[in-house]
Amino acid sequence: MLKRFTISVVLLGFIFILSSILSRVGAQAPVESPRVLIIATGGTIAGEQGEPGTLGGYDIRKPIGEIVAGVPEIRRYAQVEATQFANIPSAYITPDQWLQLARNINSIFxxxxEIAGIVVTHGTDRLEETAFFLHLTVKSEKPVVIVGAQRPPTGISPDGPINLLSAVRVAASHGARGKGVLVVMDDRIISARDAEKAYARTGGFSGREMGNLGIVARHGVEFFYAPTRRHTSGSEFDVRDITTFSRVDIQYSYAGSDGGGKTDAKAIIVATTGLGGAERNYYEALQRKGVIIATTFPSGDQVASPSSAREALPIIAVERLLPTHARILMMLALTKTQDIHEIQRIFDQY
Structure with a gap:
C-alpha cells in the first residue's frame, strides 16, 4: 500500500514538473506577428518644419526610418521593415513612378x-490617383494600404503617427485580404476606387457614398463592406508589358464652353453634367479623328448609361468614377485595346 502511494506521488510530481516546463516553453514562444513592409514616397507625413511646433511651412525630408521610430506602438501589431522609394511632394509623382511602384510591389509579393501586407506612405495631393492605379495593377490578394498626413510630424497635433499605426494594423489584418488597395486615413478604411481628398485638413479624405469599407477601432480592424468591381488579383492589366501610356486629358464642361481647343490626346475624359451644343460639336469632330471621349460627373457620382449600339459616335459611359480615376482606367484600357466597345466593357467591369 505504501509502495503504491509513493509511486502515485512521484507520478503526480512528474506531471506537475512537465506541465510547468511546457507552459514556460509556450510563454517563451508567442505567435509571430505579421511582417509588414512600409514603402515611403514622401509627402506631408515626411515633412519637417524650420520652426517646429508652429503653423509654418515645411520641407519633405524625414526618412522613413525616423518616421517609423517615432511610432513605437507599431511593434505591438507587426514586424515592420521600411524602404525609401522616394521623398517628394506627391504633386511630383508621375505615371512612370506609378509603374515602377506597382512593379516593385508585385516583385516583393x-x-x-512572408510579407503579409504593404503600406505606402504618400503625399495627399495625388494619393487617390496612386491608390487607384495600384488598385488596378497590383497582382496579389494581400493588402496594400496607402496612407498620408494633412499635418507634418513636427507641427501642432500631427495626424501622421496615428494614421501610420492604423495603416500598419490594416495591412497586418487577415480581413484586409482580397479587398483591393485601401486608403487608411483618420481610422477610416476606404476603397481606392472611391477615395477622394475633399479638403486639406484632418478628416479630409472621403469614401463618398459607397467607398467606406470599415474602421480601425481600438480593439481591432473591422470591415463591413467589400468592393465588387474587378481589382488587383482579378485585374487584366499587367504592368510588366507596359512601357508607355497614351495621352489622356481631362476637360471640364461649363456654361458657354465650345470645347477644349486643339489637343493631341488619344482620349479625353469630360467632366460634365451635360454637354451644350457647341461642346457636342467639338467632341464629335474629335471622335471623327479617332479621339475617344468619355463623360463623368465632376463629383464622380453619376452612373451613366452606355451609348446605343446604333449611335455612330458612341461616348464611353463612366459608372461612379472621379474624372482623375476615369483617366487612369482609360490609360490602362488603351494599353489593351483601341476598340470603343471593348473599352466600354472595361469601364463596365472596373
Whole structure:
C-alpha cells in the first residue's frame, strides 16, 4: 500500500514538473506577428518644419526610418521593415513612378511570401490617383494600404503617427485580404476606387457614398463592406508589358464652353453634367479623328448609361468614377485595346 502511494506521488510530481516546463516553453514562444513592409514616397507625413511646433511651412525630408521610430506602438501589431522609394511632394509623382511602384510591389509579393501586407506612405495631393492605379495593377490578394498626413510630424497635433499605426494594423489584418488597395486615413478604411481628398485638413479624405469599407477601432480592424468591381488579383492589366501610356486629358464642361481647343490626346475624359451644343460639336469632330471621349460627373457620382449600339459616335459611359480615376482606367484600357466597345466593357467591369 505504501509502495503504491509513493509511486502515485512521484507520478503526480512528474506531471506537475512537465506541465510547468511546457507552459514556460509556450510563454517563451508567442505567435509571430505579421511582417509588414512600409514603402515611403514622401509627402506631408515626411515633412519637417524650420520652426517646429508652429503653423509654418515645411520641407519633405524625414526618412522613413525616423518616421517609423517615432511610432513605437507599431511593434505591438507587426514586424515592420521600411524602404525609401522616394521623398517628394506627391504633386511630383508621375505615371512612370506609378509603374515602377506597382512593379516593385508585385516583385516583393512574388519573391517574399512572408510579407503579409504593404503600406505606402504618400503625399495627399495625388494619393487617390496612386491608390487607384495600384488598385488596378497590383497582382496579389494581400493588402496594400496607402496612407498620408494633412499635418507634418513636427507641427501642432500631427495626424501622421496615428494614421501610420492604423495603416500598419490594416495591412497586418487577415480581413484586409482580397479587398483591393485601401486608403487608411483618420481610422477610416476606404476603397481606392472611391477615395477622394475633399479638403486639406484632418478628416479630409472621403469614401463618398459607397467607398467606406470599415474602421480601425481600438480593439481591432473591422470591415463591413467589400468592393465588387474587378481589382488587383482579378485585374487584366499587367504592368510588366507596359512601357508607355497614351495621352489622356481631362476637360471640364461649363456654361458657354465650345470645347477644349486643339489637343493631341488619344482620349479625353469630360467632366460634365451635360454637354451644350457647341461642346457636342467639338467632341464629335474629335471622335471623327479617332479621339475617344468619355463623360463623368465632376463629383464622380453619376452612373451613366452606355451609348446605343446604333449611335455612330458612341461616348464611353463612366459608372461612379472621379474624372482623375476615369483617366487612369482609360490609360490602362488603351494599353489593351483601341476598340470603343471593348473599352466600354472595361469601364463596365472596373
Amino acid at each position: 512574388e519573391k517574399r511570401p
